[in-house]
Amino acid sequence: MTDLDDVAPPGNALSSRHLRRDRLHDTLDGAAGHRCVLVIGPAGIGKTELLRAWCAEQPMVTFYDLAHDGPARLRPPVRSKTSMSMVLDNVHRASKTQLDDIIGLLAEPVGPRLVIAGRWVPPRLRACLPTAGSTEIDGSALALTEDETARLCARYGRLSPETLAEVYAVTGGWTAGAIVAATSIAGDPVGTGHQLHRLHAIGATLHDYVVGDVLAHLSDDDRRAVADTSSVETVSAALFTALTGRPDAGRLLEELARDGMFAVAVGERGWHRYCRLWRTALYLHAQHFEPDRLRSLHRTAGDWYLAHGRYREAVHHATAAGDHAHAAELTTRYRFHLLADGPLITVIPAPSPTWPVPLVAGNRPSRHAGPVTAVAGVLAQTAATARDAPDADAARHVVERAAPVIAALNAGRPLEARTHLIAWLRAAHQLGPLPHARALRHSAATELQLGNLQLAAARAGQTRRILADHGVSGAHDDGWATIVLAAVHIQRNELTAAAEQLRGLAVDLWRTDAPLTAAEHLHRAMIEQQRGDVQAALRTTRQLIETGTPSAELLHLHVQLLLANGHTIDAERHAQTYAVWLTDPLRRLVDAGLLLAQHRAAEATETLQTFVQHTDGSTLCRIDALLLLADAAAQTGHLEHATHLRRQAERIAAPAGIRRPFLLNPPQNTVDPGPPVRGPADRVPPATLTDRELDVLRLLNTLLTVAEIAAALHLTDNTVKSHVSGIYRKLKVRRRRDAVRLAYTLQLL
Template identity: 30%
Template sequence: MKGAVPSPRSGQDGEGEPDALEVDTIAAAPPILSLRFAPPSLPPGFVVRSRIDEMLDAARGGDVTLVCAGAGYGKTLAVAAWAQSVHRLDRTAWLAAGEGVGVAAFWHDVIVALRMLPVVADEARIAEFMPGPAFGDSDVAGLVDALSSLPETVTLVIDDFHRLTSVDLLKSIHRVIECGVLTVHLVLISRVEPRIPMRRLQVMGRLREIDAAVLAFTPGEAEDLCARIGFGLDPESRERLMNRTQGWPAGIRLALLSATVEYGGDVHAALTGFGGGGKLVASYLLEEVLARVASSDREFLLATSVTPVVCADLAQALTGRADSRAILEQLVARNVLTVRLTGRAGWFRYHPLLREFLRDRLTIERPQEISTLHRRTAQWYLDSGELIPGIRHLVAAGDWLAVAKVVGKSALPLILTIHGGELAAALAPALDVVERDPRPEVLLAASVVAHHSRDFVTMRQNALDAETALLASGVEPPRWAQVIVALARMVAARVFTPVELYESANEVLTVATGASRNELPAVGAYAVIGRTNVAISLVLRGEFDRARVHLEDVRVEADRAGVALTSAAAHAYLALLDVIAGDLPEAGRRSDMLARLGVRRGWTQQPQLLAANAASALVHLETDELDAASECIDSGFDLVLHGSDLPATVVLQIAAVGVALARRELHTARAAASRLRALSASCTGLPLLDHWVAVSLARVELLCDDVDSAEKILTGLPASTSSSSSEFSAELVTIARAEVLLAQHEPRAAFDLLGTPARYAAHRTLVVEAALLSAIAADRLRLDSIALERMGQAIDAAAPIGALRPFVAHSEEITVLLARYRHLNAEPSELDRALLVRLTAADGAATIRPATPSDPLTERELAVLRYLPTMYKSAEIAADLFVSVNTVKTHQQSIYRKLGVSTRRAAVDRAREWRLL
């Protein structure tokens, strides 16, 4: 095994990774999304202000420039003008922040924006980094590494930064900023001060601010603007203009527009009717402008204000006007707060002040038309393949039946992608509506939101309530409703009752395969998701051959269906099957590939990789790399917080018990066994887990010298079976029973029970254990030649796969026997040498720990120790204690040394044993 999930060892070249996981998941951005990756074009008469350009130019890599002011200060256009100059265009990436965007989707968009730059396009680290839905802290480190690999410094502009409200997202952005990536100059354009700590950057000289005072027009700039659009201002009018607007760019533009529309170009007259600033000025002037435009153009503006961006086709769908393109072009030419968007030809955007004003007028004047306009907008987006904007407008229209249809037919698979947060945000109003109007369609939408929030109890209840209501009508529920309910039931089974997973996953598969693409356009994704869970349930039932066939097929089908993480999940369970088969090198290779992929893509927090963590931990355990196994276990339990794979969690805890047994840490083993009992309580009825858990618990009792309890745990489990489907489970129990018989000093019974090692040939690690226990039993019976023969069989079986654990576990009994075997086999193998080193170390290891640490913990170490049972990370502990992260880590290592452990979990267990906690 070369590495652990999700932290692989360095120096791996990635050779041999399956093509299915190497597909580039950055597809061409859809039309609406592509508009977010380009700045707006500059309106006629735009005044370039070199003083602002100079401030932006002064920033270096690692700096942050904050452009912060209220609406109408020309923030976006000022930065866009700077970015679009010839010598900056190829090194400035642009991203307009979206509504309800989550952590993964935001960083995905950042990567896409950067890859559009010529200097970045071929950079391998950036090209491979593709955040998963559960993007987390460890992925931020990988992102920083990827950004640091850029060949030269670039500027990343985040427009509308105030739209980003997710606490987790802002935290991840702050972490990246704190790292000071020297290859990226970050420009944040926001209406309000960002909700991330910025003052520390200011102290460090890394923050540059462009505020309202800087963005306000000077008298000279205002005069230049007037001259560019054909106004000649006398000194009195210029003074009045500046006094009334205080240099507010939107106010100046609106005043000139009002003068053009109503006062024949007389700015002085246009300025006589209003006072104050900000929105009051804007509302007055926009009212003046809108009152004077043609009635048909006014209707056009009101109707098209329901969407943040508009093109001629969409405008025509909303207004019925075939001349929509001409009207939009005219608005730009007349400077009516409308700009072209450079990301895609033919798209336009109203200034936020204008759009807000128009929406207010529409609500007042034509409230009955708003739902119709939203429905038309939604239909246009859906016809264009833009599912989430379409859903957002259907929600705004209150058409929950149409919402549920779109979700069930096409959009639901997005919940498993980086766009899951956006889908959940679009559906979030269902949570309020369902309390007063629990119609089936609202319940189904709320179920999807609950899934994203990992509130699986509410998810299941909402889906089942919806199903009950639909069935009460006496008509079979439509396919789109059936698939949402079936998926909710399947997820609930995987979380709460895995024994029901096979049936519920097959239900998903039946609904999907029985539907046409007209009924369920997302049928391909549903089929893959269903088949993956069928395969997982087959693993748990012990039907390994059938499971492997399904998983191999899913690997290929998942990428074709656009659910690449499902392909990773298939690989993870294939790694677990490799462990069960005893093919440790293949399990290690597959898990290591997933580890590297997780780091490169930003998938280290994906619950789909949990089974790979469990497989990796078991491989390290069998090869006696206990520290590496513990690292995998700790990483795996971090993933448990993000996902719903209870069976993989149980296997991970089995590995944790195994590590404690290998270290002969009595209290840690008991604590791990207690956690295993609690986790596995909901997994009864699954042959693989029932037997594996029982064997692990029995071995803990043997470690504690409670042979009777070990025997009791194994009583009632079948010793053998003719069914190949449960062969592994039965053989595992047989070996455990043989261990109990040896502990009861019944070597003959153990020897007879084990039989020949050949019976375990399908599971190579079991061959090693069975042969070794048989050798011990034969040695006790004074069957010397058979004992040596079995020892040779154990070594021959262990050598190709590197299985050391069984030898170390029974080191006290095999030392003499192994020496005799070596004496008769003069040419020692690599395994012999490794065994000699490990057994020597094992002989010197104490099996009973002192009741208290010989070197007492300091006050500071005790303070850090109290945080270890919590979910606090090192950085959070450091912040609480007002020390550096390195200081916390130094204290942690000292605690581990004094307690005689190597992991955080073991330190907590040992501290509780010694009553330090």
């Protein structure tokens, strides 16, 4: 056999439109300390072009294409055996001889550095990697970022930022999909706005590619089974078997998920989700060529979900099967369950008007016609039919407990919401995991308003884990939990992490839920504002107001941005036009900001003075109010008082690490008055609380049990109990409620 000893790096084989991704080149360069680097990802993710571009920049690299260079032996050049790198592409198609050579090279104590690329790693090779000192660049790292998607699409035509964001959301960073989408949109004579509504339909052009390339290693029967299971959002082994009759569903799912080739695991209970664009290709093909079979699959899926108490999915699949009478019957019978579980948002193209509309009971189209109105409407109906359903009384009980929580949150009264949440959480937990997840995400939103960022993030994360573990993909509550996580990062000025959360939201939910989409863009505007790009943030908020029903948070941010740009008249006009949408706390903040812009400091102070004295509202709003009061004091020349007000705001924000309000409103015209005036916050008990006791005290101001507090702080239950006893002793109280109330008085919280 001919040895492949001196194959030159094929740099000239690169596409003229190849996108150099510095971060991946840096990762390859930085992995020099590892004997073996794996570059594993699905077809079309850009592995080969990445490695060819990297090879072209390296002085001593040999490139092998194991799929096309024949069964030649793999041996490094003798002259540079220990100092060179060998790039082995298409390892999933390596022959037995080539695998033997690779394993032999890894077994040598001294040898070349291997960069192994492919769609998956052959099991024989995977088994020997732990001892070889390997590291891996997987499909998630290979996927394009949002910025890289924009740079790649720019090579195929000029697209608006909104369109680029849509392309990224649909393709999920899959390079080949981004190219197909960019080419399709750039060449659309009707305009990108028209094309965007059909972006998912580009999957229809990929069916042959998916079947003939991505799934080429599977048998015909296996490919048939995969196509049939594309009728559901997520699939477990049991659901796979119900749809296909395959008793080996677990084995096939494991093979599809190997190295992230086609499916990805969702949660920890065996659920999987196919790549969105590839699933769309299979689904649209079935819809066009096998509509009767697809309707039958939907009926089977609906029956399976109904038997497992998953009523939202059962309604969805009954509608998709064209059985609208059955869908209506299920909706009536299980209406309380549907409201308790929350809406279901599906991510499937809708090419026909008979396609099921997402169940949106509980959505928030406006502040006054939101979930509370929907709940009240159901409760006002005769419940005779609903009582025939299993657990109908329990579901009704959960819905009744949810209404006051949602009403309090919409009104900006988080402490009131927290009080009602106790009953809702308890009832929802007894009804099932999905109702419990819905209550938890409202708990996360409550703690966010109260400024308890750590607990808000914990509740949001718990919500997402519960939904993922039960195979719920595209859930309304999952999206709002992600928004809470992004908001926590924004308040802490962790903008990169916040942007990552929003990117994940865009990919997971796409654009199927208008309120969620608006919330995503709102938080992107907050990031832009925090990064100093006020003009970009203003463009985002202006577009949101023009294209949809504005939320109170959006209007508050929009007025802030207008004032920051000196557009006082426009800010006042928007505040007057949309005043009905504002909660009382946000209305006061907006009014005070406008008054300060007009140098009417005394009126601004009067607007906020009573508000900051109440501790039952949003902590974030209270911090904003104190900073505006500081601005008012500085505007009237009371500089020491302004500094004192800012310090008061900082004391409230410090425990949770809240930084955003201070970055947007830096101190102006204040002085350092020397030692701070001793106020209520300084009147701590004779025995000062330790830092760990303060950590425990903050979590006592939540709904967490002692065991949950211990888990959150990585302590034992007995240690937390000891800290609680110490807190009670130092504060001279006997109950948790009294400790929290006194802590607020002393401004320890």
